[in-house]
Amino acid sequence: KNQVEQSPQSLIILEGKNCTLQCNYTVSPFSNLRWYKQDTGRGPVSLTIMTFSENTKSNGRYTATLDADTKQSSLHITASQLSDSASYICVVSAKSSASKIIFGSGTRLSIRP
């Protein structure tokens, strides 16, 4: 069964600290993995995309990693800011199927001053 599991479910850290969010998946055949950021009351917005051959990709203070062998991804946030408070959703797509986009349930990140 195609599944995407994220951990932790929620996380609270102090402003300026780093954190890492985890995503494990069993989607097959794998096409790509995206991390989305969803601010409260808004729709998700894509942060990064990882394909099978990519191990690391950065977008400012966000760095995503992918281990296609173990089917794990992480999103590392450096020097957190209050604006990083949001839900972070891991999304895995299967090849050539609009319906095979599997969403994780998200990690709710709260940054405290």
Place this chain on the structure above:
Amino acid sequence: DVKVTQSSRYLVKRTGEKVFLECVQDMDHENMFWYRQDPGLGLRLIYFSYDVKMKEKGDIPEGYSVSREKKERFSLILESASTNQTSMYLCASSWGGDDEAFFGQGTRLTVV
């Protein structure tokens, strides 16, 4: 910039009412999607459409129907609203099957 617009941010409807949620995208995307988002369950696909007048059931289509008469517009219909359909509804569009999905701002529907 891609824009996906949902007609309402907040809706309150009574049990048994017929409810229409509208979504419009301005990027000529082929694919459009309707999801619902509930705490702890993430986004679940209700229906998607890959072309005008074409639709496919997602994971939780029961109690919903959709309409896509024009490429830019995808409507979600709750035939007879029930309290368990209280949720956040998100519309999205994309070029192809595994391309980035662009989301609307969401509609928070409360059925009383």
